[in-house]
Amino acid sequence: MQRLVQLALDLFDPPPSPAAASAPAPAPVVVPGGNVADFKPKVPLALDGQALVAPKTVVNRPTAPAxxxxxxxxxxxxxxxxxSREVLLGDAxxxxxxxxxxRRTIGFTVGADGLAVRAPSWVTLGAVDAAxxxxxxxxxRKLSExxxxxxxxxxxxxxxxxxxxxxYLGEPLTVVLDPSHGFAGKGGALVAAVEQGSGSTTRSLHIGLPHSANPAQIRDxxxxxxxxxxxxxxxxxxxxxxxxLGVRWASLRLSSAQTRWGSAKADGSIRLNWRLLHYRPAVIDYVVAHELAHLRVMDHSPRFWxxxxxxxxxxxxLRSRLREEPAPLWE
Structure with missing residues (x-):
């Protein structure tokens, strides 16, 4: 009777094979955070249509959180x-x-939209990808930046x-809708207040608009x-x-360009982006001096700098600050 019971158990739970019995148990893999898990080995990334997909990983973790x-x-x-085309560069x-x-060469431009490539018509697509x-x-690096x-x-x-x-000039400026004042036709008034205790100065811009004004009215x-x-x-x-700098400027025009802070012409006309007012005064001074220096040297040679x-x-x-600290979006 005991022999029959053992045979029945073997049918549902067969003993391990000799090879399996002698094989060492797999070592646990430690994942970041000190948790222990057993998971399948990584497999190479596979191309699925036009996009790379990451391999699926099975994680068995009975007690530890994911x-x-x-x-x-x-x-x-x-x-x-x-x-119109894509390429795998490293892991990206x-x-x-x-x-x-x-043109005679392949040119690369990295901007807010991504990578743009200009190539001669006789260059093959394979040569473009190789470049x-x-x-x-x-x-x-430029795309990440x-x-x-x-x-x-x-x-x-x-x-x-x-x-x-x-x-505003590198400091926070709070917009206050204040319909009770006309501000003498100036459209707004800058108010500075010193906070008690901290001694710090806060600035607010009072605009003569009602609280029912829509976002576009406030922005304008x-x-x-x-x-x-x-x-x-x-x-x-x-x-x-x-x-x-020993120069004379003739006229000033304000610009709203998205990618250019200023320009200068030999006749003394200067253009400066009004959004520079977001930056601290030292940064603005750099741009002003930069454009005035062009009235002496109309290039970016060592003599200009x-x-x-x-x-x-x-x-x-200051130039690096201007590049690294983008002005806020208005739209």
Whole structure:
């Protein structure tokens, strides 16, 4: 009877094979955070249509809470809105906009939209991809920097309402809707107040609009005030730096360009982006001096930068600040 019971148990739970019995137990794998888990080995990334997909990983963790797998399993992806071709650079999928042009070399441009490539018509697609792979480190670094910059800009997007906060000369400025005042036709008034206890100064911009004003009305009113203040501030700084550089400026125009902070012409006309008013005064001074220096040297040769350095010695640091700290989005 005992023999029959043992045979029945063997049918449902067969003994391990000799090979399995002698094989050592698999060692547990330690994942970040000190948790222990058994999971299947990684498999190479596979191409699924047009996009790379990460391998599926099975994790058995009876007691410990789930721990996110390393981000390296998910390849980065950079995709230009007008992308017509894509290439794998390292672990990243880069979909780029390709334009044929009358030129002798392959040119790369990395901007907020992603990677754009201009190549001669006689260059094959394989040669274009090979050139991208050769410069992959530079391209991926610039794409990552552009994405980070865009994310910072999105994080600083202004919400146009009573109490909206925006940077003004490098400091926070709070918008206050104040319909009880007309502000003598200036459209707004800057009010500074010292907080008791901390001694710090807070600034607010009082706009003569009702609390029922829509976001577009508030945005336009603030922009109008900033543009007037920008002209005042820029004129003062142009008058300050021009004699120091031995030049004379003839006219000032305000710009709303998205990618250019200023320009200068040989006739003494200067254009400056009013959005510079978001930055601290030292950064604005660098841009003003930069454009005035072009009235002496109309290029970016070493002689030009030496000219800038005579009035703004730390121009390199200020130039980096201007690149690394994007102005807030208004739309």
């Amino acid at each position: 721990v996110p797998l390393p981000s390296l399993l998910s390849p980065a992806e950079f995709r230009h809105p007008q992308a 999928v880069v979909a780029y906009a390709l334009q044929r042009a009358r 991208l792979r050769e410069k992959s480190d530079w391209i991926l 552009a994405r980070d910059r865009q994310q910072r800009m999105e994080g600083g997007r202004i919400v146009w309402a009573n109490g909206a906060v925006l940077p 009113a603030v922009q109008a005030w900033l543009m007037r203040d920008a002209r005042r501030h820029f004129t003062t700084r142009l008058d300050h730096f021009a004699p120091l 030496d000219t800038v350095a005579t009035v703004v010695p730390d121009y390199a640091e």
